[in-house]
Amino acid sequence: MKTSVIGFPRVGSLRELKFATERYFRSEITEEELCDTARAIRIDAWKKQKASGIDLIPSGDFSFYDGVLDTAFLFDLIPDRYRQLDVSVLDKYFAAAHGYQGEKGDVKALAMKKWFNTNYHYIVPEIEDDAHMKLVGTKPLDEFSEAKNEGIITKPVICGPFTFLNLARFVGSKDRNDYMDEAASVYTALIKKFGDLGAEWVQFDEPYLVRDLSTDDISFFEGLYKKILSGKGNVKILLQTYFGDIRDIYDAVAALPFNGIGLDFVEGRKTADLIMKNGFPEDRKLFAGVVNGKNIWRNHYDSTLKILKSLKDAGIDTVISTSCSLLHVPYTLENESRLSEGIARHFAYAYEKLDELRELKGLSEGADDEALDRNRRIFDGNRYQADEAVIKRVKSIKEEDYTRKPLFEEREKIQKAEFSLPVFPTTTIGSFPQTKDVKANRTGLSKGTVTEEQYEKFNREKIKRCIRFQEEIGLDVLVHGEYERNDMVEYFGANLEGYLFTEKAWVQSYGTRCVKPPLIWGDVSRKKPITVEWSVYAQSLTDKPVKGMLTGPVTILNWSFPREDISLKEQTQQIALAIRDEVLDLESNGIRIIQIDEAALREKLPLRKSDWYTEYLDWAIPAFKLVHSGVKPSTQIHTHMCYSEFTDIIPAIDNMDADVITFEASRSDLMILDSLKENNFRTEVGPGVYDIHSPRVPSVDEIVEALKKMTEKVDVHKLWVNPDCGLKTRGEAEAERSLNNLVKAASVMRSRYETD
Numbered sequence: 001m002k003t004s005v006i007g008f009p010r011v012g013s014l015r016e017l018k019f020a021t022e023r024y025f026r027s028e029i030t031e032e033e034l035c036d037t038a039r040a041i042r043i044d045a046w047k048k049q050k051a052s053g054i055d056l057i058p059s060g061d062f063s064f065y066d067g068v069l070d071t072a073f074l075f076d077l078i079p080d081r082y083r084q085l086d087v088s089v090l091d092k093y094f095a096a097a098h099g100y101q102g103e104k105g106d107v108k109a110l111a112m113k114k115w116f117n118t119n120y121h122y123i124v125p126e127i128e129d130d131a132h133m134k135l136v137g138t139k140p141l142d143e144f145s146e147a148k149n150e151g152i153i154t155k156p157v158i159c160g161p162f163t164f165l166n167l168a169r170f171v172g173s174k175d176r177n178d179y180m181d182e183a184a185s186v187y188t189a190l191i192k193k194f195g196d197l198g199a200e201w202v203q204f205d206e207p208y209l210v211r212d213l214s215t216d217d218i219s220f221f222e223g224l225y226k227k228i229l230s231g232k233g234n235v236k237i238l239l240q241t242y243f244g245d246i247r248d249i250y251d252a253v254a255a256l257p258f259n260g261i262g263l264d265f266v267e268g269r270k271t272a273d274l275i276m277k278n279g280f281p282e283d284r285k286l287f288a289g290v291v292n293g294k295n296i297w298r299n300h301y302d303s304t305l306k307i308l309k310s311l312k313d314a315g316i317d318t319v320i321s322t323s324c325s326l327l328h329v330p331y332t333l334e335n336e337s338r339l340s341e342g343i344a345r346h347f348a349y350a351y352e353k354l355d356e357l358r359e360l361k362g363l364s365e366g367a368d369d370e371a372l373d374r375n376r377r378i379f380d381g382n383r384y385q386a387d388e389a390v391i392k393r394v395k396s397i398k399e400e401d402y403t404r405k406p407l408f409e410e411r412e413k414i415q416k417a418e419f420s421l422p423v424f425p426t427t428t429i430g431s432f433p434q435t436k437d438v439k440a441n442r443t444g445l446s447k448g449t450v451t452e453e454q455y456e457k458f459n460r461e462k463i464k465r466c467i468r469f470q471e472e473i474g475l476d477v478l479v480h481g482e483y484e485r486n487d488m489v490e491y492f493g494a495n496l497e498g499y500l501f502t503e504k505a506w507v508q509s510y511g512t513r514c515v516k517p518p519l520i521w522g523d524v525s526r527k528k529p530i531t532v533e534w535s536v537y538a539q540s541l542t543d544k545p546v547k548g549m550l551t552g553p554v555t556i557l558n559w560s561f562p563r564e565d566i567s568l569k570e571q572t573q574q575i576a577l578a579i580r581d582e583v584l585d586l587e588s589n590g591i592r593i594i595q596i597d598e599a600a601l602r603e604k605l606p607l608r609k610s611d612w613y614t615e616y617l618d619w620a621i622p623a624f625k626l627v628h629s630g631v632k633p634s635t636q637i638h639t640h641m642c643y644s645e646f647t648d649i650i651p652a653i654d655n656m657d658a659d660v661i662t663f664e665a666s667r668s669d670l671m672i673l674d675s676l677k678e679n680n681f682r683t684e685v686g687p688g689v690y691d692i693h694s695p696r697v698p699s700v701d702e703i704v705e706a707l708k709k710m711t712e713k714v715d716v717h718k719l720w721v722n723p724d725c726g727l728k729t730r731g732e733a734e735a736e737r738s739l740n741n742l743v744k745a746a747s748v749m750r751s752r753y754e755t756d
């Protein structure tokens with residue numbers, strides 16, 4: 001039996017790549033120096049996996065920004081506006097990833113979307129009509145050779161053509177069918193090159209197969225792979241799927257001559273069933289994804305061994321694998337000095353998961369009983385003390401606790417009178433730039449070099465400046481700037497009972513941005529107010545309304561590593577009650593507008609439509625309502641989402657019963673607005689008018705144009721003006737210029753609107 005890893009984290013165990021890339025962006029290091037850092041990270045990852053006894057080690061899973069974008073560049077699918085830039089290939093790549101504004105031009109980034117049901121984001125390739133797929137890049141080949149030079153024959157990993165073409169945006173009149181032949185031929189050419197270099201296996205990642213598939217999808221898949229597999233020569237092809245089961249296409253996949261099929265036993269509810277009922281083709285290897293690539297709890301060996309044994313009994317030639325790329329978990333517990341041994345032993349990050357793979361291999365071959373004993377001891381006994389009060393409070397939630405009164409329409413009138421805001425009211429999403437001094441202040445506090453008093457004083461000074469600035473440029477609804485928060489979820493995790501802190505448990509979210517999801521360890525509750533003091537202070541500095549800023553329960557859950565011993569629903573209810581207490585405290589302390597961010601609401605939406613409501617929305621939306629149903633009619637509830645793809649769940653979003661929703665819109669077309677109209681969306685909306693993921697400063701005209709388009713589709717009395725998301729990752733100067741332009745654009749719109 002062998003072991004395989006689908007993909008490995010790549011930002012470096014101490015985020016070395018992130019820091020190097022950011023320095024490169026600031027021109028503090030050269031391209032060569034950046035590449036040196038990247039190479040060191042790759043080699044480290046291979047050696048680590050080798051030393052841990054992994055048989056099939058991935059290569060090509062490294063990326064400077066994103067693997068889907070790498071694939072576009074590999075095959076020359078580079079939109080003209082980036083190709084035209086007179087800069088190096090790497091800089092064209094970065095321009096496509098996060099925009100370019102400088103001497104050589106001014107281009108926006110490509111759109112970015114969440115990668116299936118994760119908090120990782122991929123860059124959406126754009127395919128123009130005159131684009132042709134050509135194998136022009138060498139990145140995965142170079143990386144294979146690099147590993148080979150280190151004495152390691154890796155398994156190259158590549159984003160498969162089916163997933164790639166389905167995720168790409170065709171900006172002209174062509175569609176995926178127009179690229180079937182070209183795709184088949186470039187992928188075949190790539191396989192051949194890998195073969196020439198000495199690769200035994202090549203892994204084609206096709207997570208798109210776990211979604212609902214139409215008969216068209218299936219025949220497109222078959223068409224593509226018949227061609228590719230007929231030209232694969234001696235190279236073995238592994239079709240790797242993850243994030244669910246492949247029930248719609250299992251038989252078609254089994255009928256194709258893949259050498260290996262990778263299936264997810266963790267999120268794939270039907271995977272085991274499919275294999276047992278439909279059978280598994282002989283002379284193929286099953287790569288069984290049994291070690292969870294997404295959560296950080298220890299693998300329960302007894303359960304896993306049962307699965308492996310049933311596969312063996314069915315005569316299936318099995319490779320033990322992770323359930324998905326380990327990209328979605330942090331590097332190693334070795335970096336966690338603050339978790340006690342008694343607690344840490346319950347967890348496995350990427351490095352520790354490598355050990356699990358090896359131990360499971362040993363155990364299924366009848367060796368290593370000591371590992372089994374050790375594993376059993378972890379799961380024996382009570383892990384923690386249950387909080388009976390929390391459990392009781394959840395049980396006593398009543399139906400009416402989910403409903404806010406009065407109805408939306410009535411509240412809207414009351415609130416218009418309460419706030420008398422102009423048309424096109426302006427606001428931001430909450431955070432202001434997290435400059436070096438802001439971060440240093442926070443780190444100082446946790447290290448003990450900054451006293452509690454100094455910490456507060458510094459933040460108050462920041463808040464004061466932030467409020468002054470917003471007043472000066474003329475924003476209507478202000479924020480305090482969120483200087484006390486490292487991250488919208490980790491901050492709440494750190495202040496709630498039942499959560500654990502980590503130090504270095506970073507996970508890549510997009511490009512150079514990493515998040516540190518907190519761990520839910522026990523029952524969650526709030527012991528004392530969390531944000532009230534900061535918000536009250538900010539409000540004391542101005543007559544304009546200052547929004548209280550909270551993160552919603554679904555997002556807190558989705559961006560934490562959840563427990564596996566109770567349901568997600570119950571964990572979310574516990575969090576919702578805690579945040580509800582905070583909402584009511586803000587209100588009773590004079591905060592009249594409260595934003596409850598649900599940036600990640602869509603993230604865990606099941607990948608199959610048939611599961612959307614029953615498995616998720618039926619408890620996720622009520623959890624949000626539970627948070628705000630207790631406020632007065634005049635208190636305005638905002639919510640925010642980091643994307644605009646909710647066309648398909650518009651009724652559910654409207655049912656959250658918020659008063660205003662802001663969302664990302666500048667990088668996507670505004671089709672969402674048509675759908676809002678068609679669905680009689682009643683919640684007021686603030687579609688973001690500029691992209692905050694990029695340092696680019698939008699002009700006044702550009703924002704006016706965006707707003708004009710919006711007014712064609714949204715009732716002006718329901719329209720808000722705001723950026724796409726919080727400004728924490730931006731520099732101060734660019735954020736200030738952008739906001740200035742935003743306010744100016746709103747006033748241009750007001751004067752037009754008033755003279756019309």
Ligand code: GLN
Nearest residue numbers: 429430431597599726727
């Ligand atoms: N209020 C948060 C902020 O502005 C929202 C962040 C987010 O949606 N990701 O930072």
Ligand code: ZN
Nearest residue numbers: 641642725726
């Ligand atoms: Zn956001």
